[in-house]
Amino acid sequence: MTTIKDTAEEWEVRATETPFVGNKTSVRTDDVVMPDGSVARRDYQVHPGSVAVLALDDQGRVLILKQYRHPVRMKLWEIPAGLLDIPGENPLHAAQRELYEEAHVKAEDWRVLTDVYTTPGGCSEAVRIFLARDLSEAEGERFEVEDEEADMELARVPLADLVRGVLAGELHNNCLVVGALSLAAALAGDGVGALRPAESEWPARPFEA
Numbered sequence: 486m487t488t489i490k491d492t493a494e495e496w497e498v499r500a501t502e503t504p505f506v507g508n509k510t511s512v513r514t515d516d517v518v519m520p521d522g523s524v525a526r527r528d529y530q531v532h533p534g535s536v537a538v539l540a541l542d543d544q545g546r547v548l549i550l551k552q553y554r555h556p557v558r559m560k561l562w563e564i565p566a567g568l569l570d571i572p573g574e575n576p577l578h579a580a581q582r583e584l585y586e587e588a589h590v591k592a593e594d595w596r597v598l599t600d601v602y603t604t605p606g607g608c609s610e611a612v613r614i615f616l617a618r619d620l621s622e623a624e625g626e627r628f629e630v631e632d633e634e635a636d637m638e639l640a641r642v643p644l645a646d647l648v649r650g651v652l653a654g655e656l657h658n659n660c661l662v663v664g665a666l667s668l669a670a671a672l673a674g675d676g677v678g679a680l681r682p683a684e685s686e687w688p689a690r691p692f693e694a
Contacts, residue, residue, distance in 0.1 A: 493688070496517050496518055496519075497517070497518040498515045498516065498517055498518075499516040499517075499518060499524055500515070500516040501513060501514065501515045501516070502514050503531075509532075509533065509568060509570075510530050510531060510532050510533070511530070511531045512528060512529070512530055512531070513528070513529060513530075513531050514526060514527070514528050515527050515529075528607075529607050529608055529609060530604075530607065530608040530609065530610070531609050532608055532609050532610035532611075533568055533569050533570065533572075534568070534569040534576075534610060534611045534612070534613075534689070534690040535566055535567060535568050535569060535603075535610060535611075535612045535613075535660075536566065536567060536569065536576045536579045536580040536583060536612065536613050536614075536615065537564050537565065537566035537580070537583075537612055537613070537614045537615070537660035537664060538564055538565045538566070538580050538583060538584045538592075538614070538615050538617050539564050539598055539614060539615065539616050539617070539664035539665070539667075539668055540564070540565065540584060540588070540590060540592060540617040540618075540620055541616065541617070541618050541620075541644070541668070542618075542620050542641060543619075543620075544641075545643055545644055546641040546642055546643050546644070547564070547641065547642055547643075547644055547647055547665065547668075548564070548565070548588055548590065548620070548639070548640075548641055549562050549563060549564055549639070549640055549641070549642055549647070549661065550562070550563055550564075550565065550587060550588065550637045550638060550639050550640070551563070551637060551638040551639075551640075552636070552637050553636060557657075559657070561656075561657060561658045561661075562640075562650075562656055562658065562661060563658040563660060563661050564614075564658075564660055564661050564664055565583045565584050565587040565588055566583060566612070566660050567579065567582070567583040567586075567587075569690060573691070573692055573693060574692060575684075575692050575693065575694060576613045576615075576687060576690065576692060577595060577615070577683045577684060580595070580613070580615045580617070581595075584617060585623050587637070588639060589622065589623045590620050590621070590622065590623055591620070591621055591622075591623045592617035592618060592619055592620050592621075593618070593619035593621075594617070594618040594619045595615055595616070595617055595618075595683035596615065596616045596677060596680040596681060596682065596683055597613060597614075597615060597616075597680060597681040597682065597683060597685050598614045598615055598616040598664055598667050598668060598671070598680060599613075599614050599663060599664070599667045600612070600613050600614070600687060600689065601614065601659075601663050602689070603659050611687075611689035611690050612659075612660060613687055613690070614660055614663060614664045614667065615683065616664075616668060616671075616677060616680060618677075644665060644668060644669060644672075647661065647665040648665055648666065648669050651665055651666060
C-alpha cells in the first residue's frame with residue numbers, strides 16, 4: 486500500500502535578498518535552481534508560524550469570533566489564533582495563551598487536530614490547530630484587547646452548523662475551515678481519542694517542551 490506523505494526537501498538557492506522587513510513578517514526573494522538546472526526567482530513572505538484553537542464545549546458547540554481582516558475587506562468568523570511571536574516557543578503554551586486572551590477561556594484537555602501550511606506557494610506560514618475540550622471561564626481580569634480585536638464578536642456554534650457554512654461558501658477563514666472539517670472527520674472516523682497528543686513533534690516549527 487502506498488503511503489501518501491509530505492517529505493522534506495530543499496533545492497539549491499543561488500542568491501537571496503530581503504527587499505521588505507515588516508513588524509512581524511518579511512518578504513524574501515530567492516534564486517532557486519530548478520531540476521533542469523535553470524534558475525527561477527521566487528518571492529515569498531517569511532512568517533514565524535501560528536497556532537489556532539478549535540475549542541469544543543460540552544454541548545458540542547465551537548467557540549468562534551468575528552474579526553475584521555483588512556487584506557480581504559471582510560469580517561470573518563474565525564477560531565482563536567495567534568502568531569508564534571517567540572522563536573522556539575512551545576505551540577501548546579501559545580495556544581493556551583491565545584484562548585485566554587481572545588475568549589477568556591481555559592481548557593483541560595488538549596490534542597493536536599491538524600498541522601497545515603496556509604499558503605505554501607507564497608508564504609512560509611505553518612499553523613498547528615489544536616482541539617481544546619473541557620472548557621471553563623478563565624480566572625482573573627480579561628485581557629485588554631486593541632486594534633481589530635477590540636471590535637470582535639464571540640459566539641458558540643454547533644459544529645454541524647460550521648460544516649454546513651463551510652460547504653455553502655459562507656465561512657472562509659482557513660483555520661476555521663480546516664479545523665471544523667478535521668474535527669468532523671475525526672468524529673466520523675476513529676474519534677478524538679485517536680488524535681495526536683498536544684505536545685507532538687512539529688517539524689515545521691521545532692520547539693522545546
